[in-house]
Amino acid sequence: QVQLVESGGGLVQPGGSLRLSCAASGRTLSVYVVGWFRQAPGKERDFVAAITWGSGANTNYADSVKGRFTISRDNGKNTVYLQMNSLKVEDTAVYYCATRKGPLTTYPGLYDSWGQGTQVTVSS
Secondary structure, three states: OOEEEEEOOEEEOOOOOEEEEEEEEOOOHHHOEEEEEEEOOOOOOEEEEEEOOOOOOOEEEOOOOOOOEEEEEEHHHOEEEEEEOOOOHHHOEEEEEEEEOOOOOOOHHHOOEEOOOEEEEEOO
């Protein structure tokens, strides 16, 4: 299995930006669909964004982040990014990246490997 490590989380004011990274080891990330999910305290893990394998020609976003977040991949660095702009208080959560082989999906249960998560806190 691929091992994933998220980084880039932190504390930011509303309207600010962060870029999360999901670095892979053990396997090449280019053969996997990669998704970002988030989980706030007391809530379920929700889909945020996903990108297809290879060049990442196709992406999908949750309605709540469309136009604010951008997912991208750098296969040379074996890393997927989540650029988050215009952050809102409701974006506060632990963010996880995950991989799967097969079609892009928004369902977390269909992803096989997960990172440990990185905390994003949006607060003034």
